[in-house]
Amino acid sequence: MIRRNIFEPIHCLIGKSPKLRHWKALEISQYLSETTLREIQWQRLGEIVRFSFEQNDFYRKRFRQAGLTPEDIRSPSDLRRLPVLTKSELRNNMSELISRGYHLEKLQQSKTGGSTGKSLELYFTEECSELRNACSRRHDRWTGWEPGEPVAAIWGNPHYPATVKEKLKQWMLSPVIYLDTMSVNEKAVLSFIEEWHKVRPTLIMGHAHSIFLLSQYLRDMSIKDLRPKGILSTSMMLIPSERRTIEEVFGLKVTDRYGCEEVSLIACECEKHEGMHLNIEHLFIEFIKDDGMPAASGEPGILVVTDLMNRAMPLIRYQVEDVGIPTDRKCSCGRGLPLMESITGRVADFLLKKDGTRVAGVSLIENTLTKLPGIVQMQIIQDSLELVTLNLVVDTHFNTLYEDKLVNYFEALFEHYAHIQINYVDAFNCEDNGKFRFSICKIKQ
Numbered sequence: 001m002i003r004r005n006i007f008e009p010i011h012c013l014i015g016k017s018p019k020l021r022h023w024k025a026l027e028i029s030q031y032l033s034e035t036t037l038r039e040i041q042w043q044r045l046g047e048i049v050r051f052s053f054e055q056n057d058f059y060r061k062r063f064r065q066a067g068l069t070p071e072d073i074r075s076p077s078d079l080r081r082l083p084v085l086t087k088s089e090l091r092n093n094m095s096e097l098i099s100r101g102y103h104l105e106k107l108q109q110s111k112t113g114g115s116t117g118k119s120l121e122l123y124f125t126e127e128c129s130e131l132r133n134a135c136s137r138r139h140d141r142w143t144g145w146e147p148g149e150p151v152a153a154i155w156g157n158p159h160y161p162a163t164v165k166e167k168l169k170q171w172m173l174s175p176v177i178y179l180d181t182m183s184v185n186e187k188a189v190l191s192f193i194e195e196w197h198k199v200r201p202t203l204i205m206g207h208a209h210s211i212f213l214l215s216q217y218l219r220d221m222s223i224k225d226l227r228p229k230g231i232l233s234t235s236m237m238l239i240p241s242e243r244r245t246i247e248e249v250f251g252l253k254v255t256d257r258y259g260c261e262e263v264s265l266i267a268c269e270c271e272k273h274e275g276m277h278l279n280i281e282h283l284f285i286e287f288i289k290d291d292g293m294p295a296a297s298g299e300p301g302i303l304v305v306t307d308l309m310n311r312a313m314p315l316i317r318y319q320v321e322d323v324g325i326p327t328d329r330k331c332s333c334g335r336g337l338p339l340m341e342s343i344t345g346r347v348a349d350f351l352l353k354k355d356g357t358r359v360a361g362v363s364l365i366e367n368t369l370t371k372l373p374g375i376v377q378m379q380i381i382q383d384s385l386e387l388v389t390l391n392l393v394v395d396t397h398f399n400t401l402y403e404d405k406l407v408n409y410f411e412a413l414f415e416h417y418a419h420i421q422i423n424y425v426d427a428f429n430c431e432d433n434g435k436f437r438f439s440i441c442k443i444k445q
């Protein structure tokens with residue numbers, strides 16, 4: 001309570017952060033009627049469309065090519081006349097996509113390997129970042145967690161606080177303990193449990209499969225006293241069988257959340273777990289079938305998202321390479337935010353080390369692709385314990401120095417018993433379901 005009511009407000013006041021103000025507004029708006037929320041959403045869509053047409057070279061050209069002006073967009077079917085924005089278009093038109101009046105050096109940047117293994121650079125204002133943080137906070141509370149309470153984070157490449165100042169800040173706002181998905185083994189789990197007993201987190205958040213692995217260890221070790229208020233599964237598809245195991249081990253429901261680096265939080269389950277509430281205050285979300293038409297309730301469709309808040313680098317009809325199912329069902333919680341069923345198309349493969357440790361492919365991609373220049377896309381195939389193949393799509397920024405770094409990184413990771421082979425390819429083929437598998441383990445587990 002001291003963290004929530006004293007430390008955090010002071011921290012926001014000193015940093016002039018609007019996060020708490022945005023959060024309070026979002027806490028209220030979630031209970032507006034769906035009709036009112038959709039009116040707000042449509043008004044914001046009109047604003048971002050007009051703004052982009054006037055201030056953004058990329059969209060001005062795109063509208064003209066489609067023979068459209070902002071005034072022509074009076075309904076969702078009008079919006080569909082504008083082509084979807086693909087990841088490769090986003091990658092290839094980065095500088096054109098920055099609106100007039102915004103300067104790269106003043107914007108926040110995020111670089112991601114994303115769910116498809118292709119690198120992307122994204123830019124947004126600090127205000128937009130605070131809005132996203134406020135939104136995450138609202139949805140984090142749906143798990144039962146309250147701001148200021150300690151958190152256990154289970155994902156790859158955790159950002160451990162490095163300096164005394166950072167450590168103090170974390171302790172004053174919300175202490176975090178970590179389990180690194182780069183290396184989930186018995187030793188790591190034991191030290192995680194030891195820290196848990198000192199810090200007593202009330203929320204576990206992390207990659208679905210990693211939380212599942214932790215649950216398996218806890219079950220096998222008969223450890224039953226890790227009792228958080230909530231478990232938040234993010235960044236990966238939560239497979240029903242894994243969900244059941246997690247829920248059995250911890251004795252509570254998992255809160256499934258879906259989002260991406262490009263637009264942040266897209267949908268999240270509430271405490272009723274009757275579907276995922278769509279974040280329609282910040283996004284306009286379409287589910288589009290192969291023929292370009294919208295999917296009906298219960299039908300799968302590719303997610304196409306318009307970010308209503310990021311004017312610095314607007315994303316209008318951005319195609320997220322995931323498939324989801326919209327639904328007309330209503331949630332019994334009373335919130336006006338509409339529902340979708342779960343995402344149907346995202347599973348990351350984990351690689352295996354000799355000692356049985358599993359390594360999240362998504363974390364390896366983040367560790368290499370986003371740090372070495374020139375890698376456009378990457379795929380890791382573990383043929384056997386002795387052979388790991390890296391398939392790379394590179395551009396002119398890549399050179400042999402980076403190749404050596406890449407090989408050294410993977411050799412060290414697999415403790416020098418695996419041969420690391422690099423193949424250069426022009427492009428990758430998608431799986432039959434339209435998904436790209438960035439990490440494939442061929443070892444029978």
Ligand SMILES: [Zn+2]
Pocket residue numbers: 270271272273274277331332333334335
């Ligand atoms: Zn609900």
